[in-house]
Amino acid sequence: MKRTLGWFLWAAVSVVAAVALGVVALTRGEAIDSMWLVLAAACTFALGFRFYGKFIAARVMALDDTRATPAERLRNGHDFEPTNKWILFGHHFAAIAGPGPLVGPVLAAQFGYLPGTLWIIAGAVMGGAVQDFTILFASMRRDGKSLGEMAREEIGKVGGFTALVTVLLIMIVLLATVALVVVNALKGSPWGTFTIAATMPIALFMGLYLRYVRPGKVLECSAMGFGLVVAAIFGGQAVAASAALGPVFTLSGTALAVAIIVYGFFASALPVWLLLAPRDYLSTFVKLGVVSMLAVGILVVRPHLQLPPFTRFTDGTGPIFGGKVFPFCFITIACGAISGFHALISSGTTPKMIARESHALRIGYGSMLLEGFVAVMAMIAASVMQPGVYFAVNSPAGVVGATPQAAAATISSWGFPVTAASMESLARAVGEKTLFFRTGGAPSLALGMAHIFARAGGRAVLGFWYHFAIMFEALFILTLIDAGTRVGRFMLQDMLGHVAKPLGRTSWMPGVIATSAAIVAAWGYFLYQGVRDPLGGINTLWPLFGISNQLLSAVALCVGTTILIKMHRARYIWITGIPLAWLVVVTFTAGWQKIFSPLANVGFLAHAGRLGARLESGAAAASQAAEIRRLILNDRLDAVVCGVFLALVATILLDSLRVWAGILRGTRPATLNEASFVPTKLDRESL
Amino acid sequence: MKRLKKLGALLAALLRELADESAYRRHLAAHGRAHSGAEWRRFSDQRLRARYTRPKCC
Numbered sequence: 001m002k003r004t005l006g007w008f009l010w011a012a013v014s015v016v017a018a019v020a021l022g023v024v025a026l027t028r029g030e031a032i033d034s035m036w037l038v039l040a041a042a043c044t045f046a047l048g049f050r051f052y053g054k055f056i057a058a059r060v061m062a063l064d065d066t067r068a069t070p071a072e073r074l075r076n077g078h079d080f081e082p083t084n085k086w087i088l089f090g091h092h093f094a095a096i097a098g099p100g101p102l103v104g105p106v107l108a109a110q111f112g113y114l115p116g117t118l119w120i121i122a123g124a125v126m127g128g129a130v131q132d133f134t135i136l137f138a139s140m141r142r143d144g145k146s147l148g149e150m151a152r153e154e155i156g157k158v159g160g161f162t163a164l165v166t167v168l169l170i171m172i173v174l175l176a177t178v179a180l181v182v183v184n185a186l187k188g189s190p191w192g193t194f195t196i197a198a199t200m201p202i203a204l205f206m207g208l209y210l211r212y213v214r215p216g217k218v219l220e221c222s223a224m225g226f227g228l229v230v231a232a233i234f235g236g237q238a239v240a241a242s243a244a245l246g247p248v249f250t251l252s253g254t255a256l257a258v259a260i261i262v263y264g265f266f267a268s269a270l271p272v273w274l275l276l277a278p279r280d281y282l283s284t285f286v287k288l289g290v291v292s293m294l295a296v297g298i299l300v301v302r303p304h305l306q307l308p309p310f311t312r313f314t315d316g317t318g319p320i321f322g323g324k325v326f327p328f329c330f331i332t333i334a335c336g337a338i339s340g341f342h343a344l345i346s347s348g349t350t351p352k353m354i355a356r357e358s359h360a361l362r363i364g365y366g367s368m369l370l371e372g373f374v375a376v377m378a379m380i381a382a383s384v385m386q387p388g389v390y391f392a393v394n395s396p397a398g399v400v401g402a403t404p405q406a407a408a409a410t411i412s413s414w415g416f417p418v419t420a421a422s423m424e425s426l427a428r429a430v431g432e433k434t435l436f437f438r439t440g441g442a443p444s445l446a447l448g449m450a451h452i453f454a455r456a457g458g459r460a461v462l463g464f465w466y467h468f469a470i471m472f473e474a475l476f477i478l479t480l481i482d483a484g485t486r487v488g489r490f491m492l493q494d495m496l497g498h499v500a501k502p503l504g505r506t507s508w509m510p511g512v513i514a515t516s517a518a519i520v521a522a523w524g525y526f527l528y529q530g531v532r533d534p535l536g537g538i539n540t541l542w543p544l545f546g547i548s549n550q551l552l553s554a555v556a557l558c559v560g561t562t563i564l565i566k567m568h569r570a571r572y573i574w575i576t577g578i579p580l581a582w583l584v585v586v587t588f589t590a591g592w593q594k595i596f597s598p599l600a601n602v603g604f605l606a607h608a609g610r611l612g613a614r615l616e617s618g619a620a621a622a623s624q625a626a627e628i629r630r631l632i633l634n635d636r637l638d639a640v641v642c643g644v645f646l647a648l649v650a651t652i653l654l655d656s657l658r659v660w661a662g663i664l665r666g667t668r669p670a671t672l673n674e675a676s677f678v679p680t681k682l683d684r685e686s687l
Numbered sequence: 688m689k690r691l692k693k694l695g696a697l698l699a700a701l702l703r704e705l706a707d708e709s710a711y712r713r714h715l716a717a718h719g720r721a722h723s724g725a726e727w728r729r730f731s732d733q734r735l736r737a738r739y740t741r742p743k744c745c
Contacts, residue, residue, distance in 0.1 A: 077717030078710065079737065090701040100745040146741075167742070174745050215727035218706035272735045273728075284705050334745075341744045348741045483743040490740050549745065 010050065017043030024117060024309075031304040034380045037113070038298065041121055041376040045369040048125035053365040056130065060564065060572045061137050063357040068680040070143045071353050080144070082355035082682060085362055092350045093367040094284050096132070096342050097291065099178055099477050100335025100549070101371050103441035105379040106448075107542060108332040109390065110320040113383040114309035115329045117376060123330070123337025124372030127579035131553055132342045133364035134560035134576055139347035140354055141674040147347045147556060151652070153673045154562045159655045163555050166648045167344070168491045170548040172519070173641070174341075175484045176526030177545040178477045179264075180537050183256045183527070184440035185470050190249035191240040191431045193256070195467055196474045197249070198232035199279065200263075206278035218281055225282045229475075233467050237431055253531040260481070261524040268485035268516050276482045283476040290449075290472045294377050297452040307383040307390060312414065319395035320439070321539040322601030327590040331546030336375020338579065340552020342368065343559075355682060381448030388418025389426065389435075393444040396536030397437045404436050430466035439536035442473045488519040529634045540604075540638055543594060547642065550587045551649040554580060558656040565663050566670040584653065591646045595639045604642070608635035707734060 020040035023032060057063045074080040083091070108116035139145055145153070148167065152160025186192045206225045214220060239245045251259070267275055316324035321332070335341070346364055354360055382390060391400075391411045400407040404420035411418050427435045430450065435443065446469035453465040490506065492515045497504015503511045530537025557580035564573050597603030600610040611632050614620050620628055662668030703709045714730045715722060 077713040078734065081710070081713060083704070084697075084700065086697055087701050087704045091704055094705055096744045098743065098745045171742060178745065211728060211731075212724065215724040215731075216708065216711055216722060218708055219702055222706065272739050273731055276739065277731075277735050281706055285702070288705075339745065341742065344742050345744050349738075480743050480745065483739055486739050487742045545745075 010047070013043050013046055017047060021121075025114060028309065031306055034298055034303050034305055034384065037117055037305075037376055037380055040117070041373055044121050044125060045372065048129065049361075049366060049369060052125060053129065053133065053361050056133065056365075056575060057358065057361040060569055060575060061134075061360075063137070063360060065356045065358050066679055067357055068678040068682075069140055069354050069357060070351065070675070071355055072680060072682055073675070073678055074143060074352075079349065079352045081353055083353040085355065085359040088350065088353050088355075088359065089363050089367060090288075091353070092345065092363050093370055094288055095345045095349065096335075096339075096367060096371055097287060097374060098335065098341075098480060099181065099442075099473060100339060100341075101375040102378045102445055102473065103181060104333040104542075104546070105336055105375045106382040106441040106445045107320055107394070107538070108329050109307055109379060109382040110311060110318040110394070111314050111325045111329050112310040113305055113307050113379055115314070115325050116333050116379055119330055119333055120336045120372050120375045120379065123333070124369055124375075127553075127582065128336075128338035128342065128372065129365040129368035130575060130579060131338055131556050131560065132346045132368045133360065134563070135343045135556050136346040136351055136354075136360050136364035137357075138560065138563050139351040140357065140360055143675050144352040145347060147343050147559065150347065150563075150673075151555065151559050154559055154566065155652070155656050155659055159558070159652050162648050162651045162655075164491070164495070166548075166552060166555060166645070166652075168488060168495075169641070169645065169648070170340070170545075170552055171484050171488050171491075172522045173526065173541070173545050173548050175264075175481055175488070175523035176530065177538075177541040178480055179257070179260050179523065179527045180530040180541055181440040181442050182474050182477050183253050183260065183531055184438060184536070184538065185442040185446070185474065186251070186256055187253045187438070188250055188434070189240075189432055189470075190246045191236040191463075191467055192470045192474075193249040193251055194236040194239040194245075195229075195232050195471050196478070198235065199229060199471070199475060199478070200275070202228045202232065203275050203279040203282070206282065207274040210278060211273055221278065222281050222285050225278065226286065229282070229286075229471060230468075233464060233471060236467060237463065240431055254528075257524075257527050257531040260478075261520055261527065263478075264481050264485050264524070265516055265520045267482040268489055268520070269512060272486070276479065276486070279475065280479045280483070283479045286472055287476055290469070291374055291377075294381070294449060294452065295373075297449075297455075298377055298380055301452050301455045303380070303384040303452060303455075305380065305383040306386050308387070311387070316599070316602065319391060319399040321543055322599065323543070323590070323593060323597075327586040327593070328543065330586045331543060331550055331590045333375065334546045334549040334553075336372055336378070338550065338553050338583070340549050340554075340556055342371075343552065343556035356680070378445060381445055381452060384448055384451055385444065386418065387416040388412065389423065389447070390444055391416055392418050392423050393435050393438045393447065394441070395437065396439050396534070396539070398534035398536065400437075404434065407436050429462045431463035432466075437536070439538045441538070441542075442470065446470045446473065485516065485519050485523070488523075489515045492519060529630075529637075533631070533634070540634075543590065544638060544642060547587050547591050547594065548645050550583050551645050554583045554587065554649050555652050557583065558652055562656055562659055563672070565660055566672045568670065570664060584649075587649070588646060591642050594642050604635040604639035608632045608639075611635070707731070710734065 020036050023036045024040050071080050071082040148163050151163040206221050210221045314325040400410040408418050408420045446466050449469040450465035454462045502508050530541050557576045560576040598606050600607045611628050663670045
C-alpha cells in the first residue's frame, strides 16, 4: 500500500514538473509567475535525486553501508570525524556555494530567462550533481584524497601534474574575475565602499576578540560581527550623504583595483586568524541566511518575470558579452549547473566526515541540486527587473554609449524601453549616483534581490536591501580572494620547491613574500586590464573564467570515468561520459571561438586585429595610441591563456583516453587504488 | 512541536559545526584537555592552517 502511494506521489511530482517546464518553455508574450520556475526546478531536482541519483548510488557505485568510511577508520577528532548527514550536507553546501551560481545566471539572462534556466536544471541533474557525487564517492573510497592525487594515481603522472597546473591557472583567472565583480559594484559608490571597507576593521576586531577575549566563541563573535556589519550599512548611508566623507569613499575603478590588489597581498601574508578566518565564519553565516531569505522572499512575493524567455541576443550580439547562446550560455552559467571547483571541495573536507557510504548521495548529489536551486533564484532575481533596467545596469559604456541619454536611447532601440530619468530615480532610491554601466552582475543581482526583499517594506528600504546584497556578495568574494591568493601561493611554493628548496618552505619569509607577490601580480594584472577595458572587462574575464571552470570539470569527469572503468562498470560510463563529452564540446567550441572567431565582439584575435587596423589607418588620435597598443597586447594575452587552458585539458583528455583504451583492450591492468574493505563498527543509533 | 524542536537542534548543530565549535569540543574530548585560551589557539591554528591550504569554491 505504502509502495503504491509512493508511486502515485512520484507520478504527481512528474506531472507537476512536466506542466511547470511546459509553462516555462512555451509561454510567450506575457510575464509569467516566478513560481513556475521554482516548481520546474524543485520537481525536476526531486525526480533526479530519487531516480537518477539513487540509480547511480545503487547500481554504479554500489554504496555499501557495511564498509567503514575514512571518517570511522581514521577518526582523529579533527579532519576525520563521522558526522550527522544533515549537518554535513549543510557544511558541504556552505563550502560549494560561492558567487558563481549567483553572478553567472544574472549575466546569462542577456539571452532571456529560458536558456539559462533549462541549462541549470538539466546541467545540475545530469552533470554537476553526477560530478560532485562521483568525486565525493571516489575520494571517500581513497581515504579523502584530493582531485590532483586521484588524477595522478588513476590516470598517471602527466594527468596529475597537468591537473595541478590547470587548477593554479584557473585560480588566477577566478580571482581576477571575482575581484572585478567587486570593483564594478563599488565603483563611484561611497555607500558600498564604506560598508565593505568597514568589514575589514570589523573582521580584525572579531579575530582579536576570538583569539584573546572569548576564545572559542565563534557563534557569539559572528553574531556581534553581523550586528556591526548591519550598523556599517546604515553608516554607509550617512557617509555617502556627508560632504566631507562622501568624496573620500567615492573611488574610481582603477583606485579600487589597486586597493584590492594591495589588500590581497597583505591579507594573504597576515595570520589567518586575524582577518581571513573571522570574515570567513561571518561570510558563511550571512551567505546561508541570505540564500534562505531569498528563497522565502520569492515564495512569499511570487514576483513576475519581466525579461522575455528569449532576447534578440541569442544571435551573439549581446552587450554584456559577445557570442551565441551556444556555447556561451553554457560556460557563463558554470557553478549553478556544473563547476570544476566543486570537485576540489568534494575531494577535500567532506569525504573525511561521511559516516556512512549511503550519505554520499544526499551530500554530493543533493547539495549540488540545492546549488542549482540557488542559481534558479538568481535567474529569477535578474528577471524580475524591467529588461531596460537590466541592460542599462549591465551594459558597458563602450557598447551602449557614454552618457545616460545615449545609453537609454540605444537600449530602448533594442525594444527594451528605459529612460535616463527613470534610471536616475532608481539610482536615488538605492542611494547610488548612477546605475548605468555597472557591469559584473553584482549590482543587478543586488537590485533584483532588493526588489524582492523591499516588497515587504516599500521603496523606502530599497537602498538598505541593495547595499545589504552588495555587502553580502563582496563579503564572500573578498574571503575568496584572501583564501585563493594564499592557496595559490602554497601551490606555487610547492612547485618552486622542486627547483629551489627554500622557496618551498612556507615559513621562509622571503619565499612567502615573493610567491605572494607573484600570485597577486598574476591576478592583479588581469583585474587591472579588466578595469581599464572600455568594454567593462567582464565580457572578457567571465567567459575565460567559465571556460576554465568547465575545463576543470572535464578533468574531474575524466578521473570519474577512469575510476568507473577500473571498477568494471564500463557499461555505465555514459553517466560521466555524457557530461564529459558535452563539456568538451562546449568548452572547446567556446575556447576556439574566443580565440579565432572573426567577429571582433567574440574573438580576442579579431578584436586585436580591428584595433590594429584602427591604429594603422590613423583613425585613432595620437593620445589613444598607447592605450590601443595595451588593449591589443591584452587581447593576445587572453588568447594565449585560453589556448593554454585548452591544451592542458586536451592533454589530460588524451592521457585518459589512452588509459581507458588500455584497460578496455586488456593491455593495461585495471588497478583500483581504493582503501581495503573494513567492516563498520558504527551503530545506526550513534549517528 | 517535537519535529520543530528536532529541526531547531539540527540547525544549531549545523551552526556549531560551521563555526568549528563542535570540532573544538571533539578536540578537547579526544585529547582529554580542558578549555583554555591557549588550547583554543592551538586548535584553531592547526585547523585554519589545514583549511586555508585548500581552494575555496567559486
